[in-house]
Amino acid sequence: MGDLANCSRCNALFLAGTVAICNQCRNKEEQNYQKVYAFMRKKQNRMASVEEIEVATGVSEKQIREFVKQKRLHPAQFPNISYPCEKCERPIQDGRICEGCKQDITKELKRHESNKELDSKKKVKENRTYYSVENK
Ligand SMILES: [Zn+2]
Ligand SMILES: [Zn+2]
Numbered sequence: 001m002g003d004l005a006n007c008s009r010c011n012a013l014f015l016a017g018t019v020a021i022c023n024q025c026r027n028k029e030e031q032n033y034q035k036v037y038a039f040m041r042k043k044q045n046r047m048a049s050v051e052e053i054e055v056a057t058g059v060s061e062k063q064i065r066e067f068v069k070q071k072r073l074h075p076a077q078f079p080n081i082s083y084p085c086e087k088c089e090r091p092i093q094d095g096r097i098c099e100g101c102k103q104d105i106t107k108e109l110k111r112h113e114s115n116k117e118l119d120s121k122k123k124v125k126e127n128r129t130y131y132s133v134e135n136k
Pocket of ligand 2: 023085086087088089090096097099101102
């Protein structure tokens with residue numbers, strides 16, 4: 001059993017299960033997917049970009065990128081499709097963020113780590129000083 005919820009697409013009230021969209025929207029999405037997939041399956045369309053697919057199928061660019069993100073359309077099979085990085089919106093084909101943003105995050109984390117290390121070193125020193133004073 002699910003709870004009543006608003007569809008994240010059309011806002012209609014529906015019985016939410018594991019999905020965030022109502023049946024009607026899901027059916028529509030499925031139809032769109034079939035349209036896109038039928039188009040992409042043709043050998044001469046394999047290299048199509050998202051923009052070209054939009055023109056050919058009438059399915060919105062956003063929806064197509066959604067399919068790529070859901071891995072229903074695989075960039076391995078269709079090399080020119082992509083979806084935007086969640087941070088900088090550069091087109092990517094895998095994961096949630098692009099290489100550049102990944103590196104930024106790693107750098108940021110490292111900086112954080114070394115700050116923490118410095119902090120804890122300082123604390124150890126402080127503790128020691130405190131300790132030796134206490135022992136005098
Ligand atoms: Zn809906
Ligand atoms: Zn990015």
